[in-house]
Structures are given as C-alpha cells and as structure tokens.
Amino acid sequence: MPPPQDGVDDSAARVPLLPPPAPRRAAVRLHPLPLLIAATLAASYRLLFLAPAPSYYQSLLLSLGSNDTAAAHLHALTIRPHLAGTGANALAAAHVAATLSSHSFRTRLTSYSVLLSYPAYRSLSLSAPDRDTVLFALKQETYAGDPYEAVSAEAVPTFLAYAASGSVSAEAVYANYGRAEDFAYLAARGIDVTGKVAVARYGEVFRGDIVRNARDAGAAAAVIYSDAKDYAAGKTFPDGPWMPPTGVQVGSTFKGVGDPTTPMWASSEGCERLTIAEAMSSDDMPGIPALPVSWKDGETILQLIGGDVAPENWQGGDGAAAYRFGPGPAVLNLTYTGNETMVTIQNVISVIEGGEEPERYDQNPQSPYPQYLLPNSNLGKGHCIIYSTNPSVGSSIQPECDGWKFNLR
C-alpha cells in the first residue's frame, strides 16, 4: 500500500535534510559527488523555507501542557498495531507528520528501503521424561471486553526480529537475566551451555545482548521470558497495570543502528548495500534462533528444569517454585523461520530551529526504525513527550528527548 500523504508537505522529499553520515567501513565505495550535492542541498534547505521566529516555538511549547492532548495523540498512534513496513505504520507516520506540520514545524516524510524481519514460522514445545509434551500456543490472549480485540488479529505473531532461522531440540539451561556475568557464573559452576537452549529473563540488558551472550556461551538457541517477579508484581491487566499471563515482550535483536544492509551509512536509494545474507551474518545480529515467551510459559519451562538450585538473585518472586540451572531434563524444541526482506518505510523529519546556532542540526531520533510495536508502546510514548512537552516538566526535556535544545527562558 502506498504511504498516505494527506496533509503532509512532501514537496522536498528528495532533498536530504541532513548530510548522510560518513561511512565507517573503508571498503565501501561511496561516490563523493552525490554526497557533496546532498550536503549543499542540506545547507541551503533552510533558506528555502521561512522558519517561524524562535519565540513561536516558545509560545507553542507553553501551550502544549494538557494531558488531554497527550492522551489523544497516544490513542491515535496506538489505535492499531503498526509494525514497521505495514500500511498501519505508514498511517502512524502520516499522523505524526500532519500533527507536526499543523504546528508549523518544517516536516516531511521520506521513504527508505530497509531490511526488516518478519516471522514466517514459529513453534516451541517442551518435553521431559514421563511428561506430556507441551506445545506452546505463542499467542497473546485478549480479555473479555478488550476494545483492541478486533485489531489484535493485525498484530504480528510474537517474535524476535532478526533471530536466525533454524530448528533446535535440546536440553534447557536457565541463564537468569542472560547477562555476560550470568553465563560466566554458569561456566564457573561447571554448567555447560554448549548446544543447549538458554532460557533467560528480560529486564537487565538489551534483548539482543541476551541472545548474543547465549550464542557466545555456545547455546544453540535462546528463549527469553518476562518473569512475573519483574513484570507481574501486582494486579495484571485489565485489573491492574502489570503484564497479563500471556503478554510477551517483542522487539528487534539487531544491535546496530538503522538498516542492517547499510551499517553506519545512509540507506539511500541506489547506495552500496550488504546482501541480506551478509547483513544477517554480521556480529550485530543474534546469529541463533530465538523466541520470546510470556511469564506463564516461562514458569512452565522453569518448573521442568532440574539440577542444582540457583542462587537467591536468580530466583523468582514470592510463591514461585525454586529455579534450577539444568541442563534438562526439560527439552525445548524451538523452530523459527524468519522472513528477512527489503521493505519501504517512512521517516518523519521535522525541524525545530534553535534560538542559538540555528544552522546546527541535532538529531532527535524519537522514532528509530525498524520498529516492532504493539498498541501503547514506545512510538506513542515518545511522540506524546514531544507533542506535550510543557514548562512544568521543563527540567525533564533534556533527558527524555535527548538532543533537544529548547530555551525556555
């Protein structure tokens, strides 16, 4: 579906606003002439527009203090799941661009073709001697009266973007938060992770690092679950704010920035690119199959992992059965097939001119692509901070919107 353009100033779509960052890899041939032209156009770009006076931004900022505004934007941005590369995400981008344009920010949408990752096939089963095999549904359940029930079918199945495709059936080893020190501790205890399925919980390090640490420790696959201790410490949704039993944290496991086929250089049309196979074998990729699961499924797995009891700071919350290291006797059969494919996405680029040094650009990548989002997650949050930034929270602008240099004096 072509991205909707309603209400969006796209007249300068082919004029890069910022000069592309210089490539870090010397082996890549970038032609200097287009870069020079791009830099020149970027430099003259601001002259093509009549920017509002700096005091305009100040009064706009002072007028945006309402929670209602934030709630309305959050609602509009999260009304449907908007996975990167989908029509719903193009609509979300158009909403952002239209809103920023309506406040006289110089805004435009720019399309990029980037490597995204979608799940094509997932399955996870758990077996142990004298036990029936459990085939996990890998599905987030809705609740009675869920207003998102109708659109939940649009949500992408739970997965970890850029996980390697493959099928692994092996004993499970519990790896706490999947930090390097957790795997070092397992090694010190003589627990061999080689060829096993590492089971780790979310909460301390980037999910991509959990999978990479598992890979580096020799694991053949990884499962990441949300522990009830960390994510369901009170009433769960919809009765309270905590994660429901089948809720799953999803997201990218790519450690690099931007499009994996253009590491550290702009993903512009016709540019030099890695092949998909090269990008997928980069060290910034997890390199092994991996799946995220809910705290309910995590609990089921942990109950069948035997061996020595893990230390206190590896345990679950009050009432949870003791967690043990393994390996086994639980055997996990994890099968994942990813679909890594080049997809067109839209970036929203908007400029707020500073009172000092207006010719300097500070990038505030509030909405870094690729995004893997379900309703009410990061995209909405970031934008509501921007739209609704107000003087009463002035001191929190800097940390929350890194790179913004508003002068509220």
Ligand SMILES: *[C@@H]1O[C@H](CO)[C@@H](O)[C@H](O)[C@H]1NC(C)=O
């Ligand atoms: C917005 O809501 C929060 C949380 O309820 C409250 O603390 C804050 O004072 C409200 N801000 C405004 C401007 O109404």
Ligand SMILES: *[C@@H]1O[C@H](CO)[C@@H](O)[C@H](O)[C@H]1NC(C)=O
């Ligand atoms: C693991 O599960 C897949 C189905 O997703 C199946 O094809 C495969 O045979 C299973 N492997 C083992 C060892 O049971």
Ligand SMILES: *[C@@H]1O[C@H](CO)[C@@H](O)[C@H](O)[C@H]1NC(C)=O
């Ligand atoms: C991979 O994703 C692309 C883009 O969404 C789609 O056209 C293609 O059919 C998918 N292939 C598989 C094997 O799922």
